[in-house]
Amino acid sequence: MRPAVIDDPLVLDANAVAGDLREIMGVEITTYVARCAHCGNRDALGTLRAWTHGPGIVLRCVICSEVVIRWVRHPDGPRVDMRGAAFLQPGGSPR
Amino acid sequence: MKSATAATEPGPAEAPQPEPLRWQVGTVTAIRPQTDRVSSFTLTLPSWRPHRAGQHYDVRLTAEDGYRAQRSYSIASAPEAHGEVELGIERIPDGEVSPYFHDVLVEGDLVEARGPIGGYFVWEPGINGPLLLVGGGSGVVPLMAMLRARRAAADRTPALLLYSSRTIEDVIYRAELDALGTEPGGPTVVHTLTREQPPGWDGFDRRIDESMLAAVLDRIGGAVADPLVYVCGPTLLVEAVANGLTALGLPPARIRTERFGPTS
Numbered sequence A: 001m002r003p004a005v006i007d008d009p010l011v012l013d014a015n016a017v018a019g020d021l022r023e024i025m026g027v028e029i030t031t032y033v034a035r036c037a038h039c040g041n042r043d044a045l046g047t048l049r050a051w052t053h054g055p056g057i058v059l060r061c062v063i064c065s066e067v068v069i070r071w072v073r074h075p076d077g078p079r080v081d082m083r084g085a086a087f088l089q090p091g092g093s094p095r
Numbered sequence B: 001m002k003s004a005t006a007a008t009e010p011g012p013a014e015a016p017q018p019e020p021l022r023w024q025v026g027t028v029t030a031i032r033p034q035t036d037r038v039s040s041f042t043l044t045l046p047s048w049r050p051h052r053a054g055q056h057y058d059v060r061l062t063a064e065d066g067y068r069a070q071r072s073y074s075i076a077s078a079p080e081a082h083g084e085v086e087l088g089i090e091r092i093p094d095g096e097v098s099p100y101f102h103d104v105l106v107e108g109d110l111v112e113a114r115g116p117i118g119g120y121f122v123w124e125p126g127i128n129g130p131l132l133l134v135g136g137g138s139g140v141v142p143l144m145a146m147l148r149a150r151r152a153a154a155d156r157t158p159a160l161l162l163y164s165s166r167t168i169e170d171v172i173y174r175a176e177l178d179a180l181g182t183e184p185g186g187p188t189v190v191h192t193l194t195r196e197q198p199p200g201w202d203g204f205d206r207r208i209d210e211s212m213l214a215a216v217l218d219r220i221g222g223a224v225a226d227p228l229v230y231v232c233g234p235t236l237l238v239e240a241v242a243n244g245l246t247a248l249g250l251p252p253a254r255i256r257t258e259r260f261g262p263t264s
Helices: A014-025 B004-008 B098-103 B137-152 B174-182 B210-219 B235-247
Strands: A033-036 A042-044 A049-051 A056-060 A067-072 A079-081 A085-089 B024-033 B038-044 B056-062 B068-074 B084-090 B110-117 B131-136 B159-165 B188-193 B228-233 B255-259
Touching: A014 A049, A014 A056, A014 B056, A014 B110, A014 B255, A033 A067, B024 B084, B038 B098, B056 B084, B068 B084, B068 B137, B084 B098, B084 B137, B131 B137, B131 B210, B131 B235, B137 B159, B137 B174, B137 B228, B137 B235, B159 B210, B174 B188, B188 B210, B210 B235, B228 B235, B235 B255
Parallel strands: B131 B159, B131 B228, B159 B188, B228 B255
Antiparallel strands: A033 A042, A033 A085, A049 A056, A056 A067, A067 A079, B024 B038, B024 B110, B038 B084, B056 B068, B056 B110
16 A cells, blocks of 8 residues: 655645643553554554644544544643544554 | 563663753854855754754744744765764855855854754765665755765775766865765766856756666666665756656655755
8 A cells, every 4th residue: 555645735744743742641652553544554654744734733643634633722731632543552463 | 580582682671762852052063165056054052863864954043023934955974974964055145044154153153953853855874786876956965965975984895976067166076976976986977068068068068868868877786786776856857856866767665755845
């Protein structure tokens, strides 16, 4: 499977939001393997495509472009929606 | 007598707790212009922690009314520079943070920063496979950290940097790259100048394309040498390079990317 072609110049890698992820999760998780709940692709979480210019942060699968993880800031703390991740695997190797 | 297993494998209760990533106030101790648009800012940090080549720091500015703007900037310094960190920052004309760094900050000023951050776009000496680095504009900053780390460790992994700039004046770390490229065991440094070339220029003179990638790939042994690739720069450049290398037969898992967003 090849990564979907991106023609949006604003798109970043999830690595770019590693600081916010670490703040929310308490640990560095961009090296964890994430399995996309939509297409089953497995790769390091840091490879997900990041949309960072909206009110929340959206991380999408590199293969099928579906949402894997997203979060918003709230006065009571962040709200993280991880329904798009079938699992996260600390220390896993991609593919 | 304790068993060897008990001595070497701490149980969950003894596992080290991750250190929280805290914002700290750093002091700007040096500002060095690299090009018209890019300067190196050295921050001295009270809670400095060792970093790995390719990592970044988050920097944030807070206005008097509490409004905050935050950006990530790549570390250029080699990992052994204790107590301080050198960030390479390009001035984005409409930016919220970088114009403050370039136009307002002076040595001795304080800024909030947290890091080092990121475990994915990281290279360490000894990682297997020849090293292919491809950078566009200020995307060369984390790649410079990798080349500096490679030199500091006397690592002899074959390495090649393909670096795209608009003009020769826009080449960041130009003198250092020239010196590195001529050292014994140093990396091969290949420039492409996309907008304007000096008289007598015999290097590449166009945007990075598949045939250019094929040419540099050949110089480090081709796809069969299974190079490990780091690509950093504007999003569309990174996209073109990653797709081009995949088309040339490199597995996507060997291509690590760091997209910077739109070109300025």
